Amino acid sequence: MTFRVCFVCTGNICRSPMAEHVFRSRVREAGLTGLVEVDSAGTDGWHEGDGADPRTVHVLREAGHDSGHTARQFRRDWFDRLDLIVALDAGHLRTLRRLAPTPQDAEKVRLLRSFDPSADPDDLDVPDPYYGDAAGFEHCLKLVEAASDGLLDAVRARLGA
Template sequence: MKKKILFVCLGNICRSPAAEEIFRQLAARRGLSECVEADSAGTYGGHAGELPDMRMREAAASRGYRLTHRSRQVAEEDFDRFDRIVVMDDRNYEALHRLAPSRELAAKIYRMTEFCRRHPDRTYVPDPYYEGRAGFYLVLDLLEDACEGLLDDLALE
């Protein structure tokens, strides 16, 4: 049965679309494309329909990731559609817990850094929007690490 993962950040223009594409590519490299599905969304809907931030697209492209996702706001129905909802920080974690239709469905919410192996000291993926260029590369480092860990975790199910 295909596992469906939703990655969530604030505006769905930096961290979550990058996580979506990184997860897809890493799954493909492992031959798991038929076993997993990924999407992304934001807790804030002000960027709906937009491509990811140009700086994130450039940083991602330098590592071979092409970010083409169009931003959307997370919806209550996502709790039924996805097996796991993976958030970038505590603000998103709390927002989704408030949106969750039930405790059972809220149990699908995870923090991205729960899956980090090479960065165990990290408790959240920082928002690079107001940071310099280095902030986008740090986010990619964390997302690559966490997506590998998430795939490992899914393989154990």
């Protein structure tokens, strides 16, 4: 059985590709590559076909992660094939849950930082770094990395590994 995870932000050029690559690294390090598929998308199609934002690429490479990416928009029919849809902020969470064809599909959508036990439960958004400077992308990476270990634990539990 393959467990499929998709990270979703707004345009799929900053936060969600960052989360995709960080989590894919965690999956690889855990020896789960054949068991877990990792992907990302955006709630909107503004950047469809574009690569990741150069600042995203920079922080990923600096941290030792891959960075190849092509942006795309999340599609409603993906709910059927995905086991977990990870939203990067509360706006994405609401959008994705509204898109969900069934209540069971809506339950597949979770906030990334909900997997970080040290995160403030009243502030689970990964802020959008797009309109800021490099420091915003570095902060985003730290939040993504902090949540990825808890997410990996949750996926392992679902796999029974």
